[in-house]
Amino acid sequence: MVSSQSILQKWNGRATLLSLLAFLSASCGGAVHNPTLERARSAYERVRRDPAVVGRAAVALEKTRLTLEEAERIWATENDATEVEHLVYLTEKRAEIALATARRRIAADEIQQLKPQR
Amino acid sequence: MSRIFYIKPGMIRRAKRHLPCCVTFSGSFLFFGCSILPLNWGHTAPPTVEAFSKAELSLRTAAEARADELAPMELQRAKEKLEQARRAMASGKDAEARRLAEAADVEAELAQARAEAEITRFAADQLRLRGDALRQEMEGAARRRSATETPKSQW
Numbered sequence: 413m414v415s416s417q418s419i420l421q422k423w424n425g426r427a428t429l430l431s432l433l434a435f436l437s438a439s440c441g442g443a444v445h446n447p448t449l450e451r452a453r454s455a456y457e458r459v460r461r462d463p464a465v466v467g468r469a470a471v472a473l474e475k476t477r478l479t480l481e482e483a484e485r486i487w488a489t490e491n492d493a494t495e496v497e498h499l500v501y502l503t504e505k506r507a508e509i510a511l512a513t514a515r516r517r518i519a520a521d522e523i524q525q526l527k528p529q530r
Numbered sequence: 531m532s533r534i535f536y537i538k539p540g541m542i543r544r545a546k547r548h549l550p551c552c553v554t555f556s557g558s559f560l561f562f563g564c565s566i567l568p569l570n571w572g573h574t575a576p577p578t579v580e581a582f583s584k585a586e587l588s589l590r591t592a593a594e595a596r597a598d599e600l601a602p603m604e605l606q607r608a609k610e611k612l613e614q615a616r617r618a619m620a621s622g623k624d625a626e627a628r629r630l631a632e633a634a635d636v637e638a639e640l641a642q643a644r645a646e647a648e649i650t651r652f653a654a655d656q657l658r659l660r661g662d663a664l665r666q667e668m669e670g671a672a673r674r675r676s677a678t679e680t681p682k683s684q685w
Contacts, residue, residue, distance in 0.1 A: 472643075495629075512644045515651065523654045526654070526658055
């Protein structure tokens with residue numbers, strides 16, 4: 413009885429050690445986190461969830477998505493932090509362009525609606 | 531056959547004399563052609579040059595869209611970035627120059643987008659104000675008309 417308990421304890425300890433090792437290797441083996449990329453992702457998500465942008469500035473939104481994808485690709489393949497930082501900056505600016513384009517289109521739609529009333 | 535391939539003996543001698551010249555010419559053509567080919571393979575212009583021309587064009591378009599008065603900060607940033615790109619290019623930092631030129635391009639595009647949004651917004655506001663004024667005027671005129679018509683009906 414005692415011997416079986418000691419065997420169980422030994423295996424339990426080994427299992428714990430193995431799972432800890434597996435967890436550590438999984439966390440270290442994955443892609444390295446880049447906080448600047450998060451900035452670009454949130455900028456893109458913000459404009460993507462804006463119905464005015466989706467409906468009125470689709471091209472600008474697509475350009476934003478492509479720039480973000482390029483940043484993610486460069487980070488995944490080349491790990492070039494300077495280039496990623498630059499592409500993140502471009503993504504943020506492209507998101508702002510999408511917002512401005514949507515604002516212009518909203519105003520243009522208002523003009524179209526007001527014209528028959530005159 | 532003899533008519534189709536009619537060759538005089540002198541012609542063969544002449545061809546033999548020109549053979550070294552032909553070989554040298556075609557050899558040099560192939561060598562230089564092949565050595566130049568990889569440099570331009572798949573590219574019409576180097577990326578930095580392309581980024582510079584795009585930025586300059588965007589800056590001009592933004593200026594035409596009255597960005598200097600409606601989005602001055604963005605336009606100023608674009609100009610500064612392009613100037614920095616020129617300095618980086620002059621000091622041989624090609625990658626940095628390309629990045630700065632691309633940043634200038636996107637800033638100029640933003641300046642243009644904001645300027646155009648401002649112009650369109652202003653036009654929409656003006657149209658709405660004019661419409662409101664016209665409506666008020668018409669309502670006032672209708673009220674005045676009904677006020678002048680009511681006493682007549684009473685009499």
